[in-house]
Amino acid sequence: MSELERLRAAMRATERPDTVLDLATVMREGRRLRTRRRVAGAGAATLATGLASVVVVVAVGASGPGGPAPTRHPAPVAVAPPSVGPSPLAETSLSPTPPPTMGRDVPQPKPMGQIVDSKVRHGTDRRVYYFVPVSVPGEPRVSIGLAAGRQAPDGGLNTDLLLNDVQGSDRSAGFHQIGYDEGSAGAPVPTFGYFVGPADRIIGTVDGRQVDARVARWSADKQVVIFWFDPTQLTPGERLDGIVARDGTGRRL
Structure with missing residues (x-):
């Protein structure tokens, strides 16, 4: 017997004049059914989201018949923001580079x-x-x-x-x-x-x-x-x- 059938049976029992209404049973079965529905609803939403993601990936990477195989893009990865402090670039010398000269270890042109x-x-x-x-x-x-x-x-x-x-x-x-x-x-x-x-x-x-x-x-x-x-x-x-x-x-x- 399903949960819904149990609830209905508990409610039908109140229709007989010789039966005492068991409110505790009715409320317990009702809460259990609502809980099941909420869990099912959340699972359905998660499944729908997953399907939508699959569709997006396929749509981005797909091409027409005979085209290249779909490209699967990796999921985005969260990156922590950089810490506050001096950038390594700031430590690099910004002095202008002097023009190169021909050292003595380089073959010199013959005068x-x-x-x-x-x-x-x-x-x-x-x-x-x-x-x-x-x-x-x-x-x-x-x-x-x-x-x-x-x-x-x-x-x-x-x-x-x-x-x-x-x-x-x-x-x-x-x-x-x-x-x-x-x-x-x-x-x-x-x-x-x-x-x-x-x-x-x-x-x-x-x-x-x-x-x-x-x-x-x-x-x-x-x-x-x-x-x-x-x-x-x-x-x-x-x-x-x-x-x-x-x-x-x-x-x-």
Whole structure:
């Protein structure tokens, strides 16, 4: 006999005149039935929710006939909020990274022609300038670059800065690229460059002040004049406002 049938039997007993109403039995059976219904209702809701979840997963991963197999997405995982405190990122140094230099353990480009001694010293090393071969894709007339380096007493070279044209001809008349110190961690590089033509004097201007550069002709091509500024007269990295070249008669080229 089911619970519902028991309750009905208890209630029918009250219809007979010779039967005494057992209220305790009626209330007990009624509470038991309501409890069963609540449990069944909760279970039904849970089942419905589970079915709905299955439908969602299949709908997200499914495709049409012949398509790829459904992708089952993992259930979301609760992640504890981060603790309050300094971020590891805050401990990372934000100092700017200096431009890379070519160390002595790296193969150095072989100088073309003679090395020019600038008479500037960095400890036991001397500041030197020299041309090296370069290659720029699509620019067959660019084949040389001017390097600022340091030469050790044993003759070893350390290239600090290399500059070259990126288009046109590296032997065209006039000034070419000018090299400025980029704040490297090594020895400061005095401002330098080269000029193609019969120049005997190179004059730079900064803040209305004229500064003469030192000059030397390249041994491989006397039309190419290497110049650099004494770091005691022009601070390495300080930009020039203008620059001119003059021949032996003082004529501007």
